[in-house]
Amino acid sequence: MSSIFLPPAIQKINSQIADSVGVKLYVLRLDLMHSQVNGNKWFKLKYNLLSAKEKNVSTILTFGGAYSNHIFATAAAGNIFGFRTIGVIRGEETFPLNPTLSFAVEQGMQLVYCNRTTYRQRHTTQLQEDLKQRFDEVFIIPEGGCNLNGMRGCTEIMQNLELFDTICLACGTATTLAGIAISLHLKQKIIGFPILKGGEFLAAEIESLINNYLTSDLPALVNSPAPWELVCDYHFGGYAKVNQELIMFCQKFTQEHDIPLDYVYTGKMFYGVMNLLQQGFFQPGRLLLIHTGVLQGNQGINEKLLRKVFK
Ligand SMILES: Cc1ncc(COP(=O)(O)O)c(C=O)c1O
Incomplete structure (x- = not known):
């Protein structure tokens, strides 16, 4: 079943901000695995x-x-x-x-x-x-x-990627974060950026997903999850809400690094990471941002923006 997919590529990001705080920045390009079923x-x-x-x-x-x-x-x-x-x-x-x-x-x-x-x-x-x-x-x-089968698949995202210290990703239901948290190696840590307003509620969901998985009969790679945390300040007003600053950021990032970002999920996380790097939030080390793919959501946002312009 997996044979039609390209193995996920890792892209290094050259960033002065990251260099200045001793962080080496990489992107896991799950968006490139397949043209339609990716991320x-x-x-x-x-x-x-x-x-x-x-x-x-x-x-x-x-x-x-x-x-x-x-x-x-x-x-x-x-x-x-x-x-x-x-x-x-x-x-x-x-x-x-x-x-x-x-x-x-x-x-x-x-x-x-x-x-x-x-x-x-x-x-x-x-x-x-x-x-x-x-x-x-x-x-x-x-x-x-969002179920245990979904989470099981996500335990495979970080397979063989032990050399990264911190992993960041955007969260909706946090199934992906929960799956990754129970597959990381010692000393790795994962940070989720909820794209919903009031994303703090996800903490309880993550606990419960992890607990349900570890007490199920599904195969587990570890007995306890890696340290995880949520950064809830980069939702831009909530699901599918955007502003000019976010859109400009995504467009500039795409131009500079040749990585398309979607405004609903990855754009918000990348914005948050670049902003936090400036604040010295991350310890020196290797930081991996997961591009969770599926850029089709931008079409919906573009339609919404056009409707506003022509109203
Ligand atoms: C592109 C993209 N990134 C991230 C997420 C968030 O994933 P999760 O719901 O597992 O937190 C989603 C939603 O599934 C998504 O479509």
């Missing part, structure tokens, strides 16, 4: 798809917003690996479909729209049973790939 998305989907296959279930059903990276990647992965896919989309159907949903449909995903009240019940057995009845046998992957 942490592939790691979160991998064991979910393998579990569905083991159970002989050929339809994947999952949830997401209208601009969801997870919907985009699940639709593409389903098409590549021969699964039928159903996307339960939050909100009403609107035409023309936005680029994320048009892509999902092109990949063969069936879209089902769900009002916000019903969507909030997506984790309940009741709604999941209703969906199973309606669509026959389906393998359900939660929104964002």
